[in-house]
Structure formats: structure tokens, C-alpha cells
Amino acid sequence: MGRKVLVTGGTGYIGSHTVVELQAVGFEVIIIDDLSNSTAEVVDNIEKISGIRPVFEEFNLLDSDKLTAFFGKYPDIEAIIHFAAFKAVGESVEKPLYYYRNNLVSLMNILDCMSKYKIPNLVFSSSCTVYGQPDVLPVTENTPKKDAESPYGNTKAISEEILRDTVKVTPDLNVIALRYFNPIGAHPTALIGELPRGVPNNLVPFITQTAAGIRQQLSVFGDDYNTPDGSCVRDYINVVDLAKAHVIAINRLINNTNTDRYEFFNVGTGYGASVLEVVKTFEQATGLKLNYKIVARRPGDVEKIFADTKIANTVLGWNAETSLFDTLLSAWNWEKRIRNIS
Secondary structure (H helix, E strand, O other): OOOEEEEEOOOOHHHHHHHHHHHHOOOEEEEEEOOOOOOOHHHHHHHHHHOOOOEEEEOOOOOHHHHHHHHHHOOOEEEEEEOOOOOOHHHHHHOHHHHHHHHHHHHHHHHHHHHHOOOOEEEEEEEHHHHOOOOOOOEOOOOOOOOOOOHHHHHHHHHHHHHHHHHHOOOOOEEEEEEEOEEEOOOOOOOOOOOOOOOOOOHHHHHHHHHOOOOOOEEEEOOOOOOOOOOOEEOEEEHHHHHHHHHHHHHHHHOOOOOOOEEEEEEOOOOOEEHHHHHHHHHHHHOOOOOEEEEOOOOOOOOEOOEOOHHHHHHHOOOOOOOHHHHHHHHHHHHHHHHOOO
């Protein structure tokens, strides 16, 4: 049997793609997810892709009794990838306590159990939102952190502080935080992808749902930013490329090749694409015309941000490989499959 890795939030968007990549290189994966933003069918589709069915346990990480019982059942877990968190920027502005409670307490519960059951390795799902609106681009790992633009972003910044402080006093704990930029796209099989519940909070699902006729119109939030075309600029990273970074990080921890016990890396493409550029590239990739309109700016949005990925490229040996064109096409193929569009 392969080495056991727990993936919290493993039926979610990035989590499910990471489970597939972990299984592809021989890890035995156990998933915890409360299905608050995913479905159990994802486990079936992971099995269809990889030929291996991961163990799946459904509960919320805020339930410390269930979490403690879980680790008692699986005492030989060697590493954890912690994805499980609420992630909608706009919703976090409206419901800050909901986000702070869920995202911070779940992490602390995980760390308590890691200490109790002597689990040494954690990869944390962080975010470029920890940088706030940076003064200088591209963003390096040494870019000074500014106040987060949203409670969601702040939960990631506080989580990193919790991890850094815990590592200092826990000699056998090793952590890698991966600061993602904007994950988009779907698995090439179109069996897993991004499927938000209700109204999407991220750009690409809104684009694909508009193209599929689920949404009448795509709203572009602002055209008066200080960017080449006035719309927000982001670093859009293919979700499979991102998933592979987690596999490299897990191997780095398990094989003890990490140079510090707390490390953090930017995971992006190094290229900033505007919202309107993404819209145009989607139209080119699919041959479709999108119905969109410019609307007012959205609270909590950063104007522009993209990564300097040199450290991830050199230290981890990881690179983003998939083009924006191909990534958007994969997102459309996923949308077509789930909507039965030929």
C-alpha cells in the first residue's frame, strides 16, 4: 500500500484534482469533506479517472470529537493537505464571523490532532490574498504583506501566522504553505472541475455558465482600474498544474528535503491576465460570443496581482505548463459535460 495522505476538502475543486495527482504517483488518499460546496459524486469521478477509489469520510472539521475519532481510526497518516475552507471573497465581506470561525477553528482542530497523533507534515492551502494590494508587481515571497482586502483573505493570513507560531514550538512539525493565485480550468477528462453551489463567486464558472445559457449575462466588475483595459488583473493558474505542486510539496516534506520547517511558495504562472482578456481568450478557444456587461466595482477586489514564481520553479522544481487558451477550453468542456451540451 502507498503512504497515507489525508486531504481535507478533497471533494472540492482543487482538492479533487490533487487527490487524482496523488493517486497517480502511488499515495493512498483519505478524504474528509462536509460536502458544503461539493457532491459525493466527485469521489466516483476520481475513481473513474484514476481507477482507485479514495477513502471518503463526510463530516465538518469544526466537530473536534469526530475529527479525533477519525485519527484514532487512521493512525498511520503521514501527511495532511488542508484545503477545507470557505473561499468566496464577496460572501466573506458579508459574513465575516462565519468565515473566521470556519477557516481558523478547522485549522486549529487539525493542528491539535496532528500534535496528539504525531503527524509531522502539513501542506496548507494559502492564497495570494495574503499580500493584499501590493505596491510592486510581480509579487515575490518577500513582498511585504498588507492588510487583506477581505475577511477571506485575512483568514489565510492569520492561518499562516498560526502555522508559523505553531512550528516554532513543535519540533516535529513541518509545514509548506502554497500561496495560490487564481486556479481555473478542469481535468482533461472533464470528469471533475469547478462546480460552485448557487451563484458562482469566481470568474470562469460565471463565464462558462453564461456561455451555457445558465446565466443570462456575465458581469465584469469595473472597467476603471489602473490596468491596460480597466478591468482587474489576476494570475490564472491551471488547476491540474496547481494540483501537481501539492504532490511535489508532500514529497518534499515526507522525504525531509525542506530547508526550513515552515516554507511558503507562490504558485502561479507569472503572467497577469485581465478579466476582459480572459473573456476574449474564452471566445477564441470556444468560438462562442459571450454576453457581458460592465458593472460597478465589487467590494474586496484587489486591482491587480500576479506572481513571481522563481522560487517555486527553482526550489520545488515546479512550473505552470498549461496555456490560458487550453485551460479555458478545459473549463468549457467540463461545463458542456455537466450540462449535457454537445
